[in-house]
Amino acid sequence: MLDHFNSEILPRLDLKKDQSYLLGFSGGVDSVCLAHLLWKSGVRFEIAHVNFHLRGAESEQDAEFAEKLSMEWGIPFHLHHGETHQIADQKGISIQMAAREIRYDFFEKIRAQNHLQGIFLAHHEDDQLETIFLNLLRGTGIEGLYGMAEKKGWLIRPLLSFSKEELISYAKSHQLAWREDSSNAKVDYKRNKLRLEALPALYEVADDARTNLLTSFARLKDTGKAFSGLFESWKSANIQASEDGAFLPYSSIQHQAGAASLLHFWLRPFGFQPDQANQIYSSLLEPKPGTVFYSPSHLINLDRTGIYLAPRPVDFAGISLEKETAEFRLSEGAYRISQVSPESPLDVSPENAQLDADMLEFPLEIRNWQEGDRFMPLGMNSEKKISDFLIDSKVPLIKKQQVKVLVSGGKIAWVIGFRIADWAKRGPSTRKVIYFKKS
Secondary structure (H helix, E strand, O other), rough: OHHHHHHHHHHHHHOOOOOOOEOOOOOOHHHHHHHHHHHHHEEEEEEEEEEEOOOOHHHHHHHHHOOOOOHHHHOOEEEEEEEEEEHHHHHHHHHHHHHHHHHHHHHHHHHHOOOOOOOOOOOOOOHHHHHHHHHOOOOHHHHHHOOOOOOOOOOOOOOOOOOOHHEEEEEEEEOOOOHHHHHHHOOOOHHHHHHHHHHHHHHHOOHHHHHHHHHHHHHHHHHHHHHHHHHOOOOOOOEEEOOOOOEEEHHHHHOOOOOOHHHHHHHHOOOHHHHHHHHHHHHHOOOOOOEEEOOOOEEEEEEEEEEEHHHHHOOOOOEEEEOOEEEEOOOOOOEEEEOOOOOOOOOOOOOEEEHHHHOOOOOOOEEEEEOOOOOOOOOOOOOOOOOHHHHHEEEOOOHHHEEEEEEOOOOEEOOOOEEEEEEHEEEOOOOEEEEEEEE
């Protein structure tokens, strides 16, 4: 095992013998074996142990064992006393989750303080199988079958290719002592029940059951990587990104194989859950424009021709503009306000507005448009409901909610970003022009 560790594991994980690392050390056979392998291989490391105070005298003896081994091998030692029950109660989480949080926070704190190059964790092949099956029980997608990564960020798991049986054999052959956690023999927790009952029963189905499971999961992981590459290609070819969100045409998803999975991978970074991806896919069979799905931060709107994704609108309290106001900011950007000559070039961009200053009544108000709002669009001689104007302009619902208006004396002078009102336009008799320009 030591030869394999030196010739295969160290190079694959790019571990440097001239750098120092941190080892999360429980005192169990797995962490003792990893400590010994690192020590014998000449990899410099420090040991970190957490006393969770969950098993009375056993917890104290584990901490004493960890410190004694560190002293014998001449390895720097760090001990943390975790208030596990207190943190679990404060945060409303399980003891296991609290212990995990305490452990990883402590490890990262020591790593950062001592400028160490990574954190070794002693997870092995059996832990990997248990993790994958736990993910399956939670209803995982393909990524849950990947299990734990050998290297992710600062976390390094050099033992994932070794079984618990191999580690015990290694420890015995080198006359290494280790601690047994009595709680591992209880079936109160899902992981323990899997380890002690479910997986042994599954391995008895066939002599090669364990080997075939590992092979199958490795193939599924490789398939998942292939899918990720294909997803990125599909995303680049079909999703039209913009500053305020993204658009996916129905034609790019409705008859696409694996559509629900594509939607899930696209929408997951924006807080949408797998069941929502399935609901969105089901709604595409007969899309109803105006249908909206929400995540904590974003929303999806089914429109006439496709799916719009955008951040959820934030509450807008309104802005008051005095004569001396030089600029204001909206979610879509900042605007500068200046006075220009009537002879200056006409700006016809809907993003900007040039209005007759004498027609405006200050202070001006910027607010969200409201149902019942009406204005006289430039070039027309009668009023029109803003709701109808936005429909005629084919503005998606997702963007309608964000449209704002500039109001002067109770009259709408500009539907910002779309059209000014005819009554407020600059004309031959205009003496002063107020210029609103997006910067």
